[in-house]
Amino acid sequence: MVYSILEHPADLGIEARGRSLREAFEEAAVALTSIIVDIDSVSVKVDRDLTVDAGDIESLLVRWLSELLYLYDGEGFLCKEATVRQFSPTRLDATIRGEPLSEGKHRMRTDVKAVTYHQLLVREDENGGYVRVYLDI
Amino acid sequence: MPKFQKIDDYRYLVPKTYRSGMLIDGLIYANEALIQQIEKDLTFDQVANVATLPGLLGRSLAMPDAHQGYGFAIGGVAAADLENGVVSAGGVGFDINCGVRLLASGLNVDDVRPKLETLLNQLFRDIPCGTGRSGLVDLSFSELDRVLNEGVQWSVEKGYATPADVDHIEEGGCLKNADASKVSHHAKKRGKDQLGTLGSGNHFVEVERVAEIFDEPVAKTFGLWMNQVVVLIHTGSRGLGHQVCTDYLEVMQEGMRKYGISIVDRQLACVPIRSQEGQDYLKAMGAAANFAFTNRQLITHWTRKAFERILSHGDLRIVYDVAHNIAKVEEHSIDGKTKKVLVHRKGATRAFPRLRPELPGDYFDVGQPVFIPGSMGTCSYVLVGTEKAMEETFGSTCHGAGRAKSRHAAKKEVTAEQLIRDLKERGILVKGASKSGLTEENPNAYKDVSEVVDVVHNAGISRKVAKLIPVGVIKG
Numbered sequence: 001m002v003y004s005i006l007e008h009p010a011d012l013g014i015e016a017r018g019r020s021l022r023e024a025f026e027e028a029a030v031a032l033t034s035i036i037v038d039i040d041s042v043s044v045k046v047d048r049d050l051t052v053d054a055g056d057i058e059s060l061l062v063r064w065l066s067e068l069l070y071l072y073d074g075e076g077f078l079c080k081e082a083t084v085r086q087f088s089p090t091r092l093d094a095t096i097r098g099e100p101l102s103e104g105k106h107r108m109r110t111d112v113k114a115v116t117y118h119q120l121l122v123r124e125d126e127n128g129g130y131v132r133v134y135l136d137i
Numbered sequence: 138m139p140k141f142q143k144i145d146d147y148r149y150l151v152p153k154t155y156r157s158g159m160l161i162d163g164l165i166y167a168n169e170a171l172i173q174q175i176e177k178d179l180t181f182d183q184v185a186n187v188a189t190l191p192g193l194l195g196r197s198l199a200m201p202d203a204h205q206g207y208g209f210a211i212g213g214v215a216a217a218d219l220e221n222g223v224v225s226a227g228g229v230g231f232d233i234n235c236g237v238r239l240l241a242s243g244l245n246v247d248d249v250r251p252k253l254e255t256l257l258n259q260l261f262r263d264i265p266c267g268t269g270r271s272g273l274v275d276l277s278f279s280e281l282d283r284v285l286n287e288g289v290q291w292s293v294e295k296g297y298a299t300p301a302d303v304d305h306i307e308e309g310g311c312l313k314n315a316d317a318s319k320v321s322h323h324a325k326k327r328g329k330d331q332l333g334t335l336g337s338g339n340h341f342v343e344v345e346r347v348a349e350i351f352d353e354p355v356a357k358t359f360g361l362w363m364n365q366v367v368v369l370i371h372t373g374s375r376g377l378g379h380q381v382c383t384d385y386l387e388v389m390q391e392g393m394r395k396y397g398i399s400i401v402d403r404q405l406a407c408v409p410i411r412s413q414e415g416q417d418y419l420k421a422m423g424a425a426a427n428f429a430f431t432n433r434q435l436i437t438h439w440t441r442k443a444f445e446r447i448l449s450h451g452d453l454r455i456v457y458d459v460a461h462n463i464a465k466v467e468e469h470s471i472d473g474k475t476k477k478v479l480v481h482r483k484g485a486t487r488a489f490p491r492l493r494p495e496l497p498g499d500y501f502d503v504g505q506p507v508f509i510p511g512s513m514g515t516c517s518y519v520l521v522g523t524e525k526a527m528e529e530t531f532g533s534t535c536h537g538a539g540r541a542k543s544r545h546a547a548k549k550e551v552t553a554e555q556l557i558r559d560l561k562e563r564g565i566l567v568k569g570a571s572k573s574g575l576t577e578e579n580p581n582a583y584k585d586v587s588e589v590v591d592v593v594h595n596a597g598i599s600r601k602v603a604k605l606i607p608v609g610v611i612k613g
Contacts, residue, residue: 007543008205036268058403059390066383073376074326101269108268109573111337111613113379114231117386117403118207136207136231136379137338137544 003031006132012110013119013134014065021057021122021129022087025064028131029082029096032065032115035135036072038107042080045099057089057122061131064092065115073111076101110137140181141165141172147596151184151197158189158401163197166535168592171201174541174584178205180212186401187215192222192409194471194478198530200485201592202539202584206230208404211484211540214533217410219466219477223398224415225407226385226422228481230462233381233422234429235373236307237486237508237536238458239519240437241359244366244450246346246608252447253344257568257609259443260342264436266335266613267570274435275330284332285317288427289434297431297438304497306458307487308465310430315423320377321384324421328377328428333435337574337613339537340372342436343510345517349604355521356603358503359456367605368453369517370436371510372613373462374429381425385418410479419464419479426463433458456519457497457506461486461536469531480531488522488534488599507599511586512538513567513578513612514560517605518590525597534599538586547582548573560610569612578612 006013012035016027033039052067054060071077079096086093113136121132142150144164149172151163163184167175175181180203187209188197194216203212208227217223249256265272276284284291289310292298303309335342347365350356361367374381389406392414393399398407408414437455445451464481471478480487489495489505496505507520515538526532551559553572556579560567569575594601 007545012544054387055391055394059387063387070323070327070380074323074380103269106269108571111268113338113376114383116207117406120403134207 003027005031005035008134011135011137013132015132017128017130019128021124022084024129024131025061025092026082026084028065028133029068029079032068032112033079035110036112037078037109039080041105041107042078043099044080044097046097048077048096050096051091051093053091055090058117058120060090060092061120061122061133062115062117065133069112069115072101078106112137147592151181156185159185161188161193161196163188165199165203166592166596166598167201168588171584171588171592175203180205180210183208183210184213186405187213189401190215190223190225190405190407191398192218194218195531200535201589202535202537204539206483208402209483212535213483214481214485214530216469216478216480216531219410219479222410222479223407224410224418224464224479225405225481226382226389226418227404227406228483229382229422229464230483231379231382232373232462233378234426234460235462236429236433236458236460237510238370238433238437239456239508240368240440240453241361241456242366242444242450242453244448246364246366249366249448253566253609256344256443256447257566257611259447260440260611261568263439263443264335264342264611265333266611267574268337270334271330272333274332276332278325281325281329282317284431285320285424285427286315287311288430292431292434298434302434302455305455306430307460310434312423312426314420315427316420317424319417319421320381320424324377324380324384327380328375331375331377332428332432334375335372335436335613336375337570339578340613341513342440342611343369343607344609345369345605345607347603348516348606351601351603355503358500359506359519359602360454361519361603368440369508369510369605370433372432372436374425375432377428378425381421385421388414388418422464426460430458459486459508467532469527478531480533482533484536485533486536487532488520488526489532490522490524490527507534509535509586509590510537512580512583513610514563514565514607515580515586518586518601519603519605520590520599521602523597523599526599530598534593535589538583538589540582541584542582544577547579548576550581551576551579565607565610567610567612575612
């Protein structure tokens with residue numbers, strides 16, 4: 001599994017690969033956290049389960065990352081690892097692990113406003129899964 | 138065949154032949170140098186994509202600060218027929234009612250300089266800024282609903298605003314159609330402890346001096362004079378507005394299936410204005426806009442307190458407050474007939490001329506003030522709206538310098554320490570919540586704001602009134 005950060009004139013994107021699409025989704029979650037905070041400063045202390053539904057696979061990716069962004073910005077939870085347990089094009093069940101945001105401990109980087117559909121790509125072939133998504137910063 | 142036609146020195150037409158499906162022409166305001174920059178990214182395509190949306194009137198417009206955005210270009214303006222047009226959440230953007238407010242002091246810059254550093258430290262302490270910072274007020278959900286429904290009126294009751302403040306904010310600081318019940322719990326959770334916070338990215342509080350006056354009578358009416366100290370505040374609706382847009386983009390994805398609308402870019406998702414989904418969005422957007430007006434109001438309050446404490450002068454008057462990411466129902470003359478339209482402004486500012494009923498009494502005879510922030514450490518402008526803007530741009534003009542380089546490229550150019558030193562040598566003190574935040578916003582990452590402003594001035598869609606130069610900057 002691997003992820004990288006993409007350039008956009010005003011904002012940033014995430015590119016994530018895995019042996020399967022499920023793994024690429026997991027990796028994209030970690031990439032999102034790494035934009036918000038120095039991920040090395042985040043520990044695994046708490047598990048949370050979540051379910052995301054959507055009309056299609058592209059929307060599923062946007063909603064998955066939007067939900068993680070909400071957990072950070074709305075509930076102060078930083079996700080360091082994600083395991084997608086059940087995966088279909090319109091629904092996923094996941095367990096995420098991380099810890100509550102602590103102003104003194106975590107080295108913050110950038111606020112992310114939202115996850116966009118701009119040049120969104122979700123692909124799976126014999127080489128594995130690949131996703132690309134841009135974020136509004 | 139060229140993808141655009143030069144109409145004159147400041148106008149470039151994107152004809153319907155640019156791409157299939159365009160229902161109206163596009164028009165980009167720019168000069169030769171700016172159009173070359175604009176051509177480098179997806180702005181042209183995005184102006185053309187917007188022109189495919191159903192029920193738009195006039196042209197799909199882009200201002201000279203335009204650059205590639207999501208769905209709509211940043212700097213885009215599109216007006217939809219209220220009867221059969223659509224509303225697009227992407228046409229407003231994630232930072233609903235991101236905007237600019239100008240405060241005027243009675244102080245000369247020479248009176249402030251000796252205490253500038255102390256003043257900046259105080260502002261930096263009192264105004265929460267940067268990633269992950271909570272606000273000083275943690276609202277209950279019922280209190281938050283009041284902010285969403287009442288806007289700045291709530292601040293008057295709580296002692297954060299005066300009645301005179303309310304008159305000098307676009308829409309009186311409250312979009313009347315706002316309805317907190319259309320805002321999701323997720324959005325409220327994100328906004329609950331963020332009221333009165335600056336955020337990060339390009340948001341700032343700047344202490345400036347009036348460095349040049351182009352139009353003496355209008356400047357006088359706005360209460361501006363040479364070497365006066367003024368404060369410019371740039372921020373929006375924070376996580377609450379971002380979540381409202383995220384939520385309604387999903388509602389609109391489903392709405393498009395329901396109403397049989399097909400579009401070329403999912404980020405342009407839209408629904409009929411008259412539909413339940415369209416009306417719900419506008420009510421939620423209004424609520425987020427009210428949150429943003431109140432956000433700038435609380436920052437105003439703490440700025441006044443800091444001025445009072447350090448300079449014994451807390452009497453900062455609001456010159457005006459403008460929104461540059463918003464959709465508004467307005468009356469415009471189209472083909473000689475007055476029509477109600479929904480104007481989407483995505484990185485564009487309303488610029489109404491004199492004699493419009495929306496203006497506060499003291500500006501009724503001159504027109505609406507418009508504020509165009511430049512990049513950090515350069516300069517900003519005060520403009521005034523014109524008749525020409527009503528004729529050509531649905532009463533709109535530009536909103537800033539416009540980004541020219543990516544954050545990564547900007548960061549590589551300069552270190553935070555060097556940037557702070559360079560600006561200090563030019564008489565500008567900077568305090569930032571993060572080093573990378575500062576370098577990403579380094580002035581070289583932006584277009585030249587003076588060039589952008591010259592285009593809108595020369596094209597006649599707004600007029601230069603005054604130029605502001607920063608002396609102190611607080612960055613998120």
